[in-house]
Amino acid sequence: MKRIVCLVLALCLCLTLLCGCGSRFRYGVNDVQVLVEQDYSLAFRNNDPLYFYVTAALSVLAAEGRVDALATKWLGSACLNYAKQSDALERLQPPEPQDLIIGLDINSFPLAYVSNGEYWGLDVELAMAVCDKLGWTLKMQPIEKENVYIELSSGNIDVAWGGIALDPKEADSGIYTVYGPYVHNDIVVATRNGSAVWNKLRLSGRKMCMPSTPEAMAALETDPKLRKRLGQITRLAGGTTECFEYLYAGKCDVVLTDSTALDYFNCH
Numbered sequence: 001m002k003r004i005v006c007l008v009l010a011l012c013l014c015l016t017l018l019c020g021c022g023s024r025f026r027y028g029v030n031d032v033q034v035l036v037e038q039d040y041s042l043a044f045r046n047n048d049p050l051y052f053y054v055t056a057a058l059s060v061l062a063a064e065g066r067v068d069a070l071a072t073k074w075l076g077s078a079c080l081n082y083a084k085q086s087d088a089l090e091r092l093q094p095p096e097p098q099d100l101i102i103g104l105d106i107n108s109f110p111l112a113y114v115s116n117g118e119y120w121g122l123d124v125e126l127a128m129a130v131c132d133k134l135g136w137t138l139k140m141q142p143i144e145k146e147n148v149y150i151e152l153s154s155g156n157i158d159v160a161w162g163g164i165a166l167d168p169k170e171a172d173s174g175i176y177t178v179y180g181p182y183v184h185n186d187i188v189v190a191t192r193n194g195s196a197v198w199n200k201l202r203l204s205g206r207k208m209c210m211p212s213t214p215e216a217m218a219a220l221e222t223d224p225k226l227r228k229r230l231g232q233i234t235r236l237a238g239g240t241t242e243c244f245e246y247l248y249a250g251k252c253d254v255v256l257t258d259s260t261a262l263d264y265f266n267c268h
Contacts, residue, residue: 029247029262031188032254033200033226035219038187040111041171041180043160045152048177053095054159055179056088057133058126063088066129074110074122075260076267081182095134101158102127103143103151107213108163109240110264111183123162145215149175163260186259187219189226197253205231209243210256212236220256 044051061067063086068078089095104112104119112121119140131138140162143151148160149170160166160176165185171178189208191197197206203226210216212235220227227233234252236242243255244265 028193028266029190029244030193031186031190031259031262032197032203033189033223034186034259035189035222035226035256036187038165038185039181040108040163040183040185041166041178042182043148043152043164043166043171044158044177044179046174046177048158050100050158051177051179052092053089053134054100054130055083056085056092057130059083059085059088060133061126061129067126070122070125070129074125075183075263077263079183079263081180089133095136098136099139099158100127100131100134100136101139101141101156102162103141103148103157103160103164104162105145105164106142106162107211107215107239108165108258109261111163111260113239113241121162127161152176183260187216188257188259188262189254190257190262191254192247195253200226203254204229206253207232207234207251208254208256209234209236209246209252211239211243213239216256 042054044054058067059082062082063084067080067082071078071080104123106112106114106119108121110121111123112119114120124140127138127140130136141151141157143157143160145160145164145166148164148166151157152160166178189200189203197203208230210220210233216235220233234246236246238245240257240261243252243257244261246252247255
């Protein structure tokens with residue numbers, strides 16, 4: 001009798017967990033194939049004192065727990081790799097008021113994107129917090145990641161920061177100063193949890209939605225066989241969020257997206 005009671009209790013517990021996690025399994029997303037691996041970093045002009053103030057402010061914010069709080073808010077975990085040093089700003093001369101112009105890749109949801117005509121995202125919120133800490137005014141400028149050096153050297157931006165995956169060869173050349181990487185990102189093919197597409201071998205004939213960006217197209221071209229196996233491919237001007245709207249509505253089987261976007265949609 002005791003054994004039967006234990007079995008019933010165990011069954012009830014399992015049902016409770018399934019009910020409690022039902023929405024996660026229903027709306028969760030996971031990758032089935034990684035196409036490109038990359039890292040997000042910050043880039044500054046060489047020998048620019050601004051570098052020391054921005055990185056010091058980030059260190060203070062990390063020590064205060066602000067960086068972890070924002071990472072958890074946007075990505076579901078404290079996954080950003082910023083050094084923690086509570087007295088980092090005390091080692092510098094007090095900053096004078098100025099504008100900080102950051103260059104954003106607005107196609108890197110949820111790090112940086114445009115919503116209702118305004119710039120938003122994890123990196124945008126972090127940059128706001130840095131400017132609050134320094135007493136500076138934040139300004140934002142959309143850029144292409146291929147033009148980081150041109151944008152910096154021309155003075156059009158002060159720092160490339162906002163979902164920017166720097167070209168490894170360019171970053172290693174020393175033409176600008178790199179801070180990071182602070183988070184890893186993969187460009188992936190992904191689907192909803194519970195889908196019949198549980199690995200890349202199940203992609204044949206499937207409908208895929210993808211952002212209409214050169215980076216997304218370049219990622220798809222890294223695997224020519226994949227493009228041939230897939231069925232209809234729809235490029236959406238609305239970017240990542242529109243791709244996921246199609247996925248949740250059942251208008252496609254898989255999406256081409258970023259792993260950081262998967263983190264966002266799995267915790268919201």
